[in-house]
Amino acid sequence: MFGFSVYLSAPITACTKNRVARLAKSGFEGVFTSLNLPEDDPSVLLQRLTDLGSECRGLRLELTVDISTVALERLGISLDKVNELTHIGVTQLRIDDGILMLSVAKLSQQMGIALNASTISKQDIELLKDSQANFNNLEACHNYYPRKNTGLEEKWFNQQNAWLKKNGFTVIAFAPGDSDLRGPVFATLPTLESGRYQHPLAAALNLLNNNVNKVYIGDADLQVETAAQFDSYFRFNTLLLHATTEIDLPEYLTAGDLVFHQRPDVARDAVRLREGRSLKEKTIKPANIKERVRGAITLDNKLARRYEGELQLIKRNLPADPTVNVLGYISQNDLDLLEACGANQAIQLVF
Numbered sequence: 001m002f003g004f005s006v007y008l009s010a011p012i013t014a015c016t017k018n019r020v021a022r023l024a025k026s027g028f029e030g031v032f033t034s035l036n037l038p039e040d041d042p043s044v045l046l047q048r049l050t051d052l053g054s055e056c057r058g059l060r061l062e063l064t065v066d067i068s069t070v071a072l073e074r075l076g077i078s079l080d081k082v083n084e085l086t087h088i089g090v091t092q093l094r095i096d097d098g099i100l101m102l103s104v105a106k107l108s109q110q111m112g113i114a115l116n117a118s119t120i121s122k123q124d125i126e127l128l129k130d131s132q133a134n135f136n137n138l139e140a141c142h143n144y145y146p147r148k149n150t151g152l153e154e155k156w157f158n159q160q161n162a163w164l165k166k167n168g169f170t171v172i173a174f175a176p177g178d179s180d181l182r183g184p185v186f187a188t189l190p191t192l193e194s195g196r197y198q199h200p201l202a203a204a205l206n207l208l209n210n211n212v213n214k215v216y217i218g219d220a221d222l223q224v225e226t227a228a229q230f231d232s233y234f235r236f237n238t239l240l241l242h243a244t245t246e247i248d249l250p251e252y253l254t255a256g257d258l259v260f261h262q263r264p265d266v267a268r269d270a271v272r273l274r275e276g277r278s279l280k281e282k283t284i285k286p287a288n289i290k291e292r293v294r295g296a297i298t299l300d301n302k303l304a305r306r307y308e309g310e311l312q313l314i315k316r317n318l319p320a321d322p323t324v325n326v327l328g329y330i331s332q333n334d335l336d337l338l339e340a341c342g343a344n345q346a347i348q349l350v351f
Helices: 016-025 044-059 071-074 101-108 122-130 154-166 200-208 224-236 302-307 332-340
Strands: 004-005 029-034 060-069 092-095 112-116 139-142 170-175 214-218 240-247 259-261 270-273 296-300 311-315 324-330 346-350
Touching: 016 044, 016 224, 029 044, 044 071, 060 112, 071 311, 092 101, 092 122, 092 200, 101 112, 101 122, 112 154, 170 200, 200 332, 224 240, 224 332, 240 332, 296 302, 324 332
Parallel strands: 004 029, 004 214, 029 060, 060 092, 092 112, 112 139, 139 170, 170 214, 240 346
Antiparallel strands: 240 324, 259 346, 270 311, 296 311, 296 324
């Protein structure tokens, strides 16, 4: 499941509602927000949360709210009255540190609860079991890290997630956005430091490969083109890659709806598109022979003999080869998605 974030530092305006509807239409299924931000005005937070909850209910989106004891005190909300939050559309509370496991167990009998995935311990799990927590309503959600160089290390993260899943938890983490970045640092909001400046879809897919079940976009928005790439992946399991050209393309590459596929045997240096040679229309003369930098789109020419027509997306810098024409390049913004191309991955090139 994929979700996105909406923060309550500003009113839920018509523009906000349009963004929520646009992302829901693109295939996102959940919304994350926070009551923990100290800079937010507590006198308006509940009304804004109510407005957001109404939108989420209308679009059938899950709504997860990050809370803490301090935040609840600021808002005058008691843990004994969480029905006040479920009534306005909140489906899950993300519990920050400071709330006792006995209280968590009690809350889990009423609604979805997400614990801090990075800090939960074996002792916490035993206390939850002893307190008869409803583990069907319990998940584990990592933090996002606004400050550079503070995000989690990938190997530890993967091991922690494997342990959490072994103990029955669904694991949640955050990928960065690429629009409307949150201040005061404006360095995106990822869980993994390695994902901080990655393409949001590439970062999200990497999280799924690291024992994560649900991914939320930490930042408040995605560029329209990026949202379309998520939509393509959600609907058709297809990676949409934007590209530019340097020389005339074969006619079959100009068909906007043509979908290619990575071969089942994944190469180290290039994404090899299995349809390339079968689509060859005529003899391919050598042209634009040059260094093949990462992101280059290449076509093997007649000098490659039986490989003539082979179409590749280059994943690492390679020298020029007289048998290989450079047609153009994958957009700089989309280069991270080359690493997300697994066996048989569907790929659509948009020139």
